[in-house]
Amino acid sequence: MASTLTKTPLLRSISSRGYAQLAPIGGISNYELKSTTLPNKLVLVSAENESPLARVSVIFRAGSRFESVDNLGAAHVVRTAAGLSTRNASQFAIIRNLQQVGASLTATSDRETIAYTLEGTRQAVEKVLPFLSEVATEQVFKPWEIAELADRLKLDLAVRPLQLRAVDLLHKAAFRTGLGNSQFIPKFQIGKISSETLQHFVSSTFTSGRAAVIGLGIDNSKLTQFAQGLNLDSSAGISSVNPYKGGEVRSDKGGEFAFVALAGEGAALTNTKEALATAVLQNVLSAGPQVKWSSNDNGVVPRAIGNTDGYSVRGINASYSDTGLVGVLLAAPAKSAGKIVEGAVKALKSGNISDADVNRAKNLLKTNLLLELESGSSAVQSYGTQAVLTGAVRSPADVVSAVDSVTTADVRNALQKAARKLTIASVGNLSEVPYADQL
Incomplete structure (x- = not known):
């Protein structure tokens, strides 16, 4: 938001003398x-x-x-x-x-x-x-x-x-x-x-x-x-403690598509090891196609769903100061939504993750972190979130080094934690979307 x-729109044509190499x-x-x-x-x-x-x-x-x-x-x-x-x-x-x-x-x-x-x-x-x-x-x-x-x-x-x-x-x-x-x-x-x-x-x-x-x-x-010089009060302010509970919410809006979010408990930002493992897990589940105009996705969720046309899936990961969510977001035609949701739940509960899946996901995560480093706006946002929620700041380059220490066992543990109690939220045409107790 x-x-x-x-x-002000950025001028694409910039004229400069060639006396020095500019940053x-x-x-x-x-x-x-x-x-x-x-x-x-x-x-x-x-x-x-x-x-x-x-x-x-x-x-x-x-x-x-x-x-x-x-x-x-x-x-x-x-x-x-x-x-x-x-x-x-x-x-x-x-x-x-x-x-x-x-x-x-x-x-x-x-x-x-x-x-x-x-x-x-x-x-x-x-x-x-x-x-x-x-x-x-x-x-x-x-x-x-x-x-x-x-x-x-x-x-x-x-x-x-x-x-x-x-x-x-x-x-x-x-x-x-x-x-x-x-x-x-x-x-x-x-x-x-x-x-x-x-x-x-x-x-x-x-x-x-x-x-x-x-x-x-x-x-x-x-x-x-x-x-x-900022005019700020020094009081502690209000607090909010929110343990993960899990559940289901459905909002039937009609239409031709169903949008379903499936997730379990993720990791807190203050727990660096778990937070990194969860970030890798997001890319293991589904990072989307990495080639323009391609529909190929090597994530474990698309593999579990199989050959079904017309759907989209992306891994989601939201880490907060004390807890988080990790899972997938699905968009599917209403008529095939049931099969797609069942396949995604099967992948989340199976825990079938290979070393190749983890290595691929780690490379994707490191690429995203380094791209963030190249964008000043994204870097400021990242540093700000770390500083205000954890009191400490690590550069994307340092985090990239820490990503290499994440093991397949760490990612499997993160998936097992998430799969213990799944939360399901769905919006759109839900005629074929199964309820939580049916999965």
Whole structure:
């Protein structure tokens, strides 16, 4: 989920003199990460990647899992409200100043975090850093501006693909509350979340001990000065403990296709060994075709399903601070959905994983991690999530080295853990989709 205040298209034609070899737009990949914790417990991560672009992100543990029955959807509204008037700047001033220097400010959120990321040239980012501070920490939520967000919230709900809805329901069935809260505001809550409710949610979650500041391509001293100047309370805030429960949710929408998410308990980010094994397991189950326009998938789930036309499968893995989910997402024609779901469940419960499957999956995972390293935006997001949820940061290059230590036994153990109690969520035409007790 993302809300972009202003985004300038990247010019594809760039003219420069050939006197020196310039760093690539994403900078170098073997940079050193500097991580410190300020006295107020705010985590600060910086790196000089020699990129002409700078990126600064302020991230909080303030996702939808921290909502209660009374404020369901608050995280969605807070994200959507990014860029509205703040204590010291109007909405017009924020957008105008960002556009004036050619920078962009984006708000993203998931079930555990909300992040505000500023991107632009180094000079541009330095000029508009105060506006990042305003948007991230000085919200006022004026009632008339919040009321105008209703149409945007309705649009977000209307354009949700059924695949995303299936994963949303998967969390609901697996955790019920907390992590089971949707990333989207319920329809019945639109227009009912007041400014006071939003202020209370922010004051309970936007605290220094629940925050991290990440900077790439910006001087460490300037980033430290920026982080120290953030107006953040030092209270502990609210907590959310959500053990995995498992279950089933069905949402019959009709149509020609069925979308089914199957998963079991995964691993927490704080358990590095299990988290890596689960990430490898995701690619073992199904990583999708690796050749453009191809339909071949060497994952264990497609092999178990066999020769059935017209379906798609992808491995899913969601690791949170204390637990996770791992499994597959299926999209199939309604008439053949039963056979496909049964084949996927059989693969998850069989535990039939070979050394070749694990080696292939490890190579796929390492490739994805290194590609993430080449993208400054993805790297900032990854570092921010690690910093705010675990208090420590490891570069993708370090994680790649750790992936090699994952054994076939580790992956089999992760699969056995997931298969003990499967969660099933399905959306679409469910006429042929079996119930959980039939599998």
